[in-house]
Structures are given as C-alpha cells and as structure tokens.
Amino acid sequence: MKNVYADMTTESAPIGIFDSGYGGLTVFKEIVKTLPQYNYIYLGDNARVPYGNRSFETVYRYTLECVQKLFDMGCRLVVLACNTASAKALRSIQQNDLPHIPGLHRVLGVIRPTAEVVGQYTQTGNVGILATPGTVASESYVIEIEKFFPEVKVTQEACPMWVPLVENNEYNSPGADYFVKKNLRALLQKAPDTDAIILACTHYPLLIEKIRQFLPPHIAVISQGELVAESLKDYLTRHPEIEVLCSKGGEFKFYTTESASNFCTQAAIFLGYEVEAGHLDI
Numbered sequence: 001m002k003n004v005y006a007d008m009t010t011e012s013a014p015i016g017i018f019d020s021g022y023g024g025l026t027v028f029k030e031i032v033k034t035l036p037q038y039n040y041i042y043l044g045d046n047a048r049v050p051y052g053n054r055s056f057e058t059v060y061r062y063t064l065e066c067v068q069k070l071f072d073m074g075c076r077l078v079v080l081a082c083n084t085a086s087a088k089a090l091r092s093i094q095q096n097d098l099p100h101i102p103g104l105h106r107v108l109g110v111i112r113p114t115a116e117v118v119g120q121y122t123q124t125g126n127v128g129i130l131a132t133p134g135t136v137a138s139e140s141y142v143i144e145i146e147k148f149f150p151e152v153k154v155t156q157e158a159c160p161m162w163v164p165l166v167e168n169n170e171y172n173s174p175g176a177d178y179f180v181k182k183n184l185r186a187l188l189q190k191a192p193d194t195d196a197i198i199l200a201c202t203h204y205p206l207l208i209e210k211i212r213q214f215l216p217p218h219i220a221v222i223s224q225g226e227l228v229a230e231s232l233k234d235y236l237t238r239h240p241e242i243e244v245l246c247s248k249g250g251e252f253k254f255y256t257t258e259s260a261s262n263f264c265t266q267a268a269i270f271l272g273y274e275v276e277a278g279h280l281d282i
Contacts, residue, residue: 013245014039014253016075018066021049021167022263023202024081025270027110030225031079032252034233039251043070043280046258050163051084052132052201059134063089064097065282071105076245079232080109083131083200083224087111087138106242113231114198114224115144119152121196121220128187129156130211131200132163141200155191159183159201166203169269171210180207181214196220206270255280 015038017028028042045051045066051059063085070078080086086109093107118127129141136158145154161179165171188194195218199205205223212221236243254277256263263277 013074013076013247014041016070016078017042017081019082020045020051022266022270026202026205027081027225027228030229034229037248039247039249042254044256046256052134056088059088078107084134087135087140110228111140113228119149124193124195126153126191126193128194128197129200133158157183157187163203166206171206180210184214198222
C-alpha cells in the first residue's frame with residue numbers, strides 16, 4: 001500500500017471514503033486491510049466537525065458537498081464512514097441527488113452493514129447503541145435493525161462527550177473514564193439484559209479498551225470497521241458494473257478541509273502510521 005499524494009491519473013476512479021473528521025479512519029483502515037488492491041481517497045471535513053449535534057438539513061448539505069467533491073476527483077463509489085452522515089444524509093443523497101448526477105455513481109453508508117449482522121451477536125435479544133446525539137435522534141439503527149431482526153430490542157444512549165474526548169486526544173484520560181462509565185451505566189440501567197453493544201460512531205473504537213474495562217465480560221462490543229469492510233467486499237462482488245470502474249494500484253490519498261498538518265498528526269493516532277495530506281476548500 002502506497003501513500004501517494006501526487007495526483008492520480010485522470011482515468012483513475014479511486015474509492016472515496018468520507019467522514020466529518022478522523023473517526024472514519026478506523027473504517028478506512030479495515031477497508032484497506034480487506035481490499036488492499038484498490039486506490040482510495042479519504043476526505044475529512046474537519047473544519048466543520050462535529051456533525052453529531054447539527055440539524056438534518058445541515059448534515060445533508062455538508063455531506064452532499066463533500067460527496068460531490070469526491071465525485072469531482074474521479075470517485076464513482078463513496079463510502080460515508082460516518083454514522084451521523086449515514087443517518088441524516090445517505091437516503092436523501094441516494095434518492096434525490098444521485099439520479100441527477102451524470103454517469104454511474106454510488107454512495108454507501110455504515111449503518112446497514114452493521115444492522116444486517118447484529119442479531120448474530122446477541123443471545124438475549126437486547127442490543128445497545130452508543131452513538132452521537134444526532135444518530136440517536138435519527139433512530140436509524142432502530143429502524144434498520146427492525147428490518148432484519150424484528151425480535152431484537154434496541155436501546156440507545158447518546159454520548160455527546162465521546163467524540164470531543166477522542167478528537168482532543170483525551171481518550172485515555174480520567175475524564176474519559178468518567179464519561180464512559182456514566183454512559184455505560186445509563187444504557188445498562190435502561191436495558192439490564194443487554195448482551196451486545198454497537199459502537200455506532202467511528203470515533204469510538206479508540207475508546208474500546210476503556211469501554212470493555214467498564215462492562216461485564218459477557219457483553220459483546222461491536223466495532224464497525226470490519227463489518228463495513230466485509231460488506232463493501234460483498235457489494236463489489238455483487239455489482240461488477242461498479243467494481244470495474246474502481247481503479248487498482250494500492251494508492252491512497254488524504255484530504256482535509258482544515259489544517260493538513262493537524263490532520264496528519266491526528267491521523268497517525270487513528271491509523272498507527274504517518275500519512276501526508278492535502279487541504280481542500282469546500
């Protein structure tokens with residue numbers, strides 16, 4: 001896998017991966033591990049993060065602008081590696097915008113791949129959702145899980161402080177302990193029989209060891225990266241008309257709407273290796 005910042009050829013059609021900030025890098029990392037042969041562009045809208053507390057209309061507008069930017073850069077397939085964007089913008093983009101964009105373009109999210117398999121992780125039929133306030137308010141997980149596992153009871157808990165803790169590199173601090181314990185306790189008080197919890201924000205895997213520390217060992221903690229990567233692999237197999245458009249070569253680039261140097265510093269925390277990044281105005 002090569003970190004190539006020089007422009008790819010105009011014929012290339014990398015797979016676009018979008019997030020409001022850094023959390024989508026946890027999904028990017030698993031996608032690249034599962035599908036290393038493709039080219040990728042990662043775009044983080046760090047200048048306008050966080051999305052979690054913004055209105056549906058604002059998240060939709062911001063997400064569409066970033067998706068269109070990735071299309072303009074040659075991407076034919078874009079993955080919204082952001083639960084808030086998937087909850088508040090994905091369906092509108094798929095139904096209202098894609099039909100008016102020339103050429104074959106597709107946008108996928110992270111909620112459905114998780115909802116499709118969550119029933120495999122619970123014995124009690126009680127699943128917990130830890131997410132941003134925006135994702136909780138959308139009830140997207142409740143709706144999607146009900147489609148595949150109508151017998152599963154879903155309990156949600158909004159964790160408004162978790163993203164700021166991760167974004168400010170405080171996820172190993174005593175403050176993180178306080179908020180993680182607080183939200184886990186609140187979730188389990190509402191649904192004591194919960195035996196599977198979805199980390200429904202791509203930032204949360206950085207807190208996963210702390211989350212497990214404050215949970216009984218029988219509760220499964222589900223991180224989305226691997227699930228989304230396997231779902232994308234399956235999607236490309238089932239849609240050869242899209243797969244043939246995705247360029248190969250193992251090259252990847254990173255862009256941010258904020259400071260490129262700041263992005264590189266934070267990305268190294270999420271990915272475990274250093275990257276180069278460019279700045280984009282949107």
